[in-house]
Amino acid sequence: MRKKVVLILGTLIVVFSYLTVMSATKAFRSTSDMPANLFLAPASIRLVLITQELETPFWNQVGQGARQQAREENVQLEVWGSYGNNKEDFMKKMEIAIHSKVDGIIVQGLDHEEFKELTKVKAAFYGIPVITVANDVPVEESLRKTYVGSDQYWAGKVVARQLLKEMGPSGEVVILGDQQRAYYQKERLAGIQDVLSRYPDIKMIVRGTADTKEQVMATTQQLMNEVPSISAFIAINANYAGPMIQEIGRRTQVEPYYIYTFDDGVESTVLLEQGKLDGILEQKPKEMGSKSVKWMMEWITGKTVPLNSNGYLTETRMVQAKGEGR
Secondary structure, X not given: OHHHHHHXXXXXXXXXXXXXXXXXXXXXXXXXXXXXXXXXXXXXXXXEEEEOOOOOXXXXXXXXXXXXXXXXXXXXXXXXXXXXXXXXXXHHXXXXXXXXXXXXXXXXXXXXXXXXXXXXXXXHHOOOOEEEEOOOOOHHHHOOOEEEEOOHHHHHHHHXXXXXXXXXXXXXXXEEEXXXXXXXXXXXXXXXXXXXXXXXXXXXXXXXXXXOHHHHHHHHXXXXXXXXXXXXXXEOOHHHHHHHHXXXXXXXXXXXXXXXXXXXXXXXXHHXXXXXXXXXXXXXXXXXXXXHHHHHHHHHOOOOOOOOOOXXXXXXXXXXXXXXXX
């Protein structure tokens, strides 16, 4: 009888030990940097691309590139977005994507606590990989798998060098962005400052503004009153270039000023063609879209694990207005 009890206890110990090891292994795997859906058939994989700026030239190209790559990969891709930087609607779409348990989320990064909470906690809980595209957020704050897009710090340096080439080593330069600068704007600003700070005769005036057209125009007016000897303007939020130029044109001629921005603004290309911008930093939005789907599939299928947390960078170049030269 005693041997029987010992045998039963021994068997139970072995069984419990096995279950404990299996549970621990499962928990480790669920929290480790490994994809959870290695064995899904491509046609059953569902991805979503979420942007804050639906139906703009830049983001239309991101969507085109993503759709084209999704067709090549034979996976489902939906493009969701909000209009006019509606953060509440954007967050709601993030929530829906997570609770729908899509297989991967490609998203325009938003440097906002609620966004970071969604990617770090909720998406991670469901095992949904997140890749940021065009606009990044720091990996340690978001746990995104990777970033696909421009090196925004380098882009800022390119713009600053072009300004130096045209303006020379002295002048007063206004740099206009959001009151609460997003991560991509901080990176652009850092690149600009890194170049221009080496020239003692260049004064930088960094100003933030609310994102309405009226407020951008009011801030521009205030700056022109405060600093009547402004030589140049750089809009690190490209959507501010239009209202900024409109206000400059209300007061004086636009032509004497050196004005630069980036191509992700709604009006950037049109303003360049009209000669109201001296140059824009051109990016590769279509490539960003296609590469983001490509790297998402590399992760999901386990071909590349982990992905490069520093990101996969796309090319940039400076484009000047036709007939540029002073």
